[in-house]
Amino acid sequence: MAAARDLRATETAGAGTEDAVELAKRHLVQPWPFAGSVGAEARALIGEGDGIYITDASGKRLIDGPAGMWCINVGHRREELAKVMYDQAMTLSYNTPWYTMNAPSAELAMRIAGHAPGDLSHVFFTTGGSSAVETALRFMQFYNNVRGRPEKKLILSRGGAYHGSTYLSASLNGRPRDRDWMDGADDLVVKLSSPDPFRRPKDMSIAAFTDFLVDQFRDTVARVGADKIGAFVGEPVQASGGVIVPPDGYLKRIREICRDNDILYVSDEVVTAFGRLGHVFASGEVFGIDPDMITFAKGVTSGYFPLGGVIISERLLTEIRRSNHPDAMFGHGLTYTSHPVGCAVALKNLDILEEGVLAHTRAVAPYFQAQLKTLEELPLVGEVRGMGLMGCVECVADRESRDPLQLDKDVGKRIDAHCHELGLLVRPLINMCVMSPPLIISREQIDDIVAILREGISRTMDDLRREGVWRG
Structure with missing residues (x-):
């Protein structure tokens, strides 16, 4: 018992980035885990948030595309x-x-x-x-x-x-x-x-x-x-x-x-x-x-x-x-x-x-939807849909069958990984990528989201072709 207490004391003494990852693997049960990794995994560590942005453990600044989990509506770090x-x-x-x-x-x-x-x-x-x-x-x-x-x-x-x-x-x-x-x-x-x-x-x-x-x-x-x-x-x-x-x-x-x-x-x-x-x-x-x-x-x-x-x-x-x-x-x-x-x-x-964010949302939402819709030009994309500041890019094996099952089931995660590297966090859902950014987002920042998504999807198409998973 004394040894266990000493270990816990050592673990919790000033946990930095690397320590937090190890502590999570040893002690933290994440939501929605798989049986093969339950209680033994660490996920992407986020250190800071500011406006529509978050910063990961490596110091990379990312657009918070999902607004946390549909919730950071007025943005991070509101004093x-x-x-x-x-x-x-x-x-x-x-x-x-x-x-x-x-x-x-x-x-x-x-x-x-x-x-x-x-x-x-x-x-x-x-x-x-x-x-x-x-x-x-x-x-x-x-x-x-x-x-x-x-x-x-x-x-x-x-x-x-x-x-x-x-x-x-x-x-x-x-x-x-x-x-x-x-x-x-x-x-x-x-x-x-x-x-x-x-x-x-x-x-x-x-x-x-x-x-x-x-x-x-x-x-x-x-x-x-x-x-x-x-x-x-x-x-x-x-x-x-x-x-x-x-x-x-x-x-x-x-x-x-x-x-x-x-x-x-x-x-x-x-x-x-x-x-x-x-x-x-x-x-x-x-x-x-x-x-x-x-x-x-x-x-x-x-x-x-x-x-x-x-x-x-x-x-x-x-x-x-x-x-x-x-x-x-x-x-x-x-x-x-x-x-x-x-x-x-x-x-x-x-x-x-009430003092302006609702009105701003109504003003920028049509632009957000229109810009996301341009991603339907990409052959991997079956449909882009949404309303307000909610959007989804659904990927399919081909547009005729609209079949997502012939694709790699992690296609959403593949896109998210590329987007993360490019400066955007998305929410991957099997063959879909969901966007719901903070409501304070500007038109210029919407352009950034769409440009990164376009590149992330394009890189994923290249990956799938190279691996023979998808011919496009």
């Missing part, structure tokens, strides 16, 4: 956010939400409600996106129990979806690799097709594809029974599924079916909220829908502090208050619900967004 964290921690660092409250959470709830569509007027704060989705689903269960409908609990989700990593939220995920080796609450979830126009049958128009999706949804409700289905959970844009932008009008038609069948519509805006599409919330402003609940996280604090939440319809809360079970308890809460530091940071972050 005003760091100061708010300090000031709030020195005033009140924590309070128990079980029987006390703090002022920043009440003010933040009011301001968030002011941006939400329809009658969404009350906020339950969580620690992140997974716990936000979990909270929405547990609230649906509670809502139906109180209303005397304990059988109305099934959840509709879609292929390509990503909703979190807690047990129930992860059960909704629709990407095969997310569930290949993991268990889930499969008896509670019904999966529908992804609204991915790129993957529709070749001879099917966009309008016909939209009708197919809507008919499938309606038929599923009829087959399973509206009396059994409690909620539909959907991202306005499927983010980690590859920035899947649904066909025009699709979400509105799904919303109507949910309303007609008393199915709660949960809009998962963990990625799309707080500016990613140019508005605090995209559900109403961009897609014209008024969900029963909206989940959010990530950009609410621009990644400076873990915070998420659920905005709940006034109608739902009124129905619960008027029920015959006034003593029924929503037995759900988190130690860090309504954390005062997180809520204070979110208030300042919202100030920054």
Whole structure:
């Protein structure tokens, strides 16, 4: 025991770059690891961030293409956010939400409600996106129990979806690799097709594809029974599924079916909220829908502090208050619900967004999309798609078949490696590269992103040809 303590003391004495890598290999379990390297790997070490840039362990300056993980919306090293964290921690660092409250959470709830569509007027704060989705689903269960409908609990989700990593939220995920080796609450979830126009049958128009999706949804409700289905959970844009932008009008038609069948519509805006599409919330402003609940996280604090939440319809809360079970308890809460530091940071972050970042995003987003679209000139690229400051480059073996499986499955990682060398961090997803830069990005910096991506993809094409993996 003494020897083990001495080793730990030696390891932690002033860990530099090389020490951090070795410490990670010995002690740090990374998220989403493979069995062959779990608990024994180190990933790219990032030392600093500034604006839209990060600096890696070698001192190389990189454009932060994914904005962390869709979250560094107002950029790195915002002194005003760091100061708010300090000031709030020195005033009140924590309070128990079980029987006390703090002022920043009440003010933040009011301001968030002011941006939400329809009658969404009350906020339950969580620690992140997974716990936000979990909270929405547990609230649906509670809502139906109180209303005397304990059988109305099934959840509709879609292929390509990503909703979190807690047990129930992860059960909704629709990407095969997310569930290949993991268990889930499969008896509670019904999966529908992804609204991915790129993957529709070749001879099917966009309008016909939209009708197919809507008919499938309606038929599923009829087959399973509206009396059994409690909620539909959907991202306005499927983010980690590859920035899947649904066909025009699709979400509105799904919303109507949910309303007609008393199915709660949960809009998962963990990625799309707080500016990613140019508005605090995209559900109403961009897609014209008024969900029963909206989940959010990530950009609410621009990644400076873990915070998420659920905005709940006034109608739902009124129905619960008027029920015959006034003593029924929503037995759900988190130690860090309504954390005062997180809520204070979110208030300042919202100030920054409202004072110009949202307008800037709306101004540069069309340029971002247009410049990314030029990458479709490259023969490895099957489609470039996106909305706001979200973009995806999907690579295919050939455009006729649109088949990604004949490619090296690490083609996204290959592109990322070349881009890293050239000064850009991207998010590789098998055969795709995803971009979601900080919202403060300039047109010149967008040009830099696209130029580096073009060169990174070109180098990858050369690699694949040389190895005989792809003939182009």
